[in-house]
Amino acid sequence: MLSDMNQHEKLKLAGLVIITLVFLKFIVIPWHAWKEETVSDLMHTKQSYRDPSKVIELHEQIKSKLIGIKAKEDKVRALLFDETDTDSLSLAVRSYVESLAKAHGISIKRSVSRGSTDDGLLNKASFQIVFTENREKVESFLSQLEKQEKLLRVEQFNLSRNAMYLQVSVTVSGWSRRKPSE
Numbered sequence: 289m290l291s292d293m294n295q296h297e298k299l300k301l302a303g304l305v306i307i308t309l310v311f312l313k314f315i316v317i318p319w320h321a322w323k324e325e326t327v328s329d330l331m332h333t334k335q336s337y338r339d340p341s342k343v344i345e346l347h348e349q350i351k352s353k354l355i356g357i358k359a360k361e362d363k364v365r366a367l368l369f370d371e372t373d374t375d376s377l378s379l380a381v382r383s384y385v386e387s388l389a390k391a392h393g394i395s396i397k398r399s400v401s402r403g404s405t406d407d408g409l410l411n412k413a414s415f416q417i418v419f420t421e422n423r424e425k426v427e428s429f430l431s432q433l434e435k436q437e438k439l440l441r442v443e444q445f446n447l448s449r450n451a452m453y454l455q456v457s458v459t460v461s462g463w464s465r466r467k468p469s470e
Contacts, residue, residue: 368438406466413461
């Protein structure tokens, strides 16, 4: 009977050892590895955020890029007309080009609106002017039109010769920032 008891104790002990090894192999060891990996990742992250030189360096990089972006934005804003709605923009572009033509001694025969659009970010106004003038005045006007501080684009240009004069039809567009949504 003692040997049966001893045999039974040995099987119990062997079963307990197997269960303990399975528990260690599939539960404790993976959990411990996961915990070590997580702690290591957290320490690395904490170290990278706590390093003041890295934070200051990153801040300086962002600051210099922001200054560059603001400078470019200011240049673009200077090219746009100030009017925020399409009707005002259309009038401003027309007045701007007509005053430039007048400064070059060009008398406009006809000025026709070609429409205004709002693409969500910018407003665009186009109109067509027709005039008859000598070649020098036409060249001077078109050259000056390209050199203006406001963004103007010649969308269409038609030219026909009439004796000593050129008949010119120019479609010009200008842009402004759209009025922000309220």
